[in-house]
Amino acid sequence: MKTALDSLNQGHWFKLICGASYEYIPTIRNLALVYTLAGADCIDVAADPAVIRAAQEGIRVATSLGAIAQAKGFLYRQTPILMVSLNDGEDPHFRKAFFEASQCPTDCHRPCEQVCPVDAISLTGVLREHCYGCGRCLPVCPSRLIESRFYVSTPGAIAPTLHQLGIQGIEIHTQVGREADFSRLWQAIAPYQQQLQILAISCPDGDHLLDYLHHLSQIVQSFRGTLIWQTDGRPMSGDIGAGTTHAAIKLARKVLKASLPGAVQLAGGTNDYTVSKLRSQNLLKTSANQPYIAGIAYGSYARSLLLPILDSLNPNLPDLELYPHLLWEGVQLADHLVSQLKRGLI
Ligand code: SF4
Ligand code: SF4
Known part of the structure; x- marks a missing residue:
């Protein structure tokens, strides 16, 4: 059976970003439910136990409906990896x-x-x-x-909790010049790294970016799981318009050239236009030897697709599976985004 990590190796990794500081439980649960059924490989949430449990519940319900999703032709294949986002300093995602x-x-x-x-x-x-x-x-x-x-993650308190909750992926948001802060955060996480399948490092562009990322790869060299470099082009902007995707692609091209150990994945401004832009620039995987974008993370755009449905639910009965027609309508909308990336690659 294929795993979520296979999608990364094959260049069609789809990550849903619920939001590093988004904490509205009913919506997080329903987003996890819908995007799991649509075939997401990873779901990224805030490092908050209540948020994590809500996402786990959404994934659990989706798993129970997986056979129906497959029968309807959706791309559900496996349980997605649940990832949480942490930061090593002031960051717009954490405010x-x-x-x-x-x-x-x-x-x-x-x-x-x-x-x-x-x-x-x-x-x-x-x-x-x-x-x-x-x-x-x-x-x-x-x-x-x-x-x-703004707030900054307190890893000493969070890391054991993440371990107890069975988190399989961690993303560290950093910025050029924060080697010491990054290192401190990683030292707090490292004792629990056996459980982690993925360590993602998210960084926006900046002077000497590639030197910085190479330095980070040295700091985490003991990590035995899969490393992802998330190119955070224009943070939290994918729902604004088509053009926001350019910054993420430009940054990804730059990071690809650095030949860092691990996969390169887009974020920050990704939307409905991202896959076609990547295809037109030959950045999706087409042969074994060519450098390629291993996946795409979608945040504000992926959420905005579903909000009209989620906002229409009775707040006293907010579980989307209670409204089967709305659930599958939502999965259809999510499938439009997920299948763009996966179509032709699986
Ligand atoms: S825009 Fe108007 S309502 Fe909003 S915070 Fe400013 S003063 Fe208040
Ligand atoms: S506009 Fe953005 S920052 Fe302002 S309240 Fe809404 S989500 Fe928060």
Whole structure:
């Protein structure tokens, strides 16, 4: 039987990013359910026990429906790898917007609410669980009331919990110049690495990026699982428009040239246009000897496809499988994205 890691080796690894700071449990559970049935290889969530359990529950329900999904022609093949995201320093993926609603002028036409892609802003302020830190509300407030509140992972506390919860993949978000912080985080994780199948390192572009990534590969050289280099082109932007995918592809080309040990996977701005762009630039796997993009992670775009369905559910009965017609409609939408990458490669 094929495993999720086979998809990586064959160049059609599909990862769903639920959001490093997204904590809205019903949606995370349903996203994990739908994308597992559609054939996702990996689901990446916040390092929070309640969020992890919600994703595990979604995957468990999907597994019980897997035979039906296959009979309907969807790409469900196996249980996806559950990954959690950690950070070694300040990072836009690990922040929440905040403002004091009592300070808002009564005549404000509330552009913050209009620009938020996940309805995280209410009359009382930012709904913390819903906010995933995209930052789109920050510049639109005419009164400059909205601020970012960043947080950094505390690995000493998190690592044992991740071990207990059976997490198989960890992603570390880093930036050029943070060798010492990265190393500290890795030292806390390393005692538990036997359980990990995947270590992903996510980094945006920057001066001396390739030297930095080579240095990181030395720091984690004891890791015996699969290493993924996630090229974070334009973070959390895939739902904005077609052009956001270019930054991720450009960065991936650069990282591919570095011949780092491990696979290269796109993120940050990925959307409906990403696969066709990769194909047109001959970056998907077509022969054994050619450097290729091993996979794609989809975040805001993948979530935005499903939000109209998920938002329509009765909040008192939020489990999507209770509405079979909506469940399979959602899987069909997710399949449109997953099969773009996998079609012709499996
Ligand atoms: S626009 Fe983005 S940062 Fe602002 S509240 Fe919504 S999700 Fe959070
Ligand atoms: S735009 Fe600024 S002032 Fe207006 S409702 Fe939003 S946070 Fe308050």
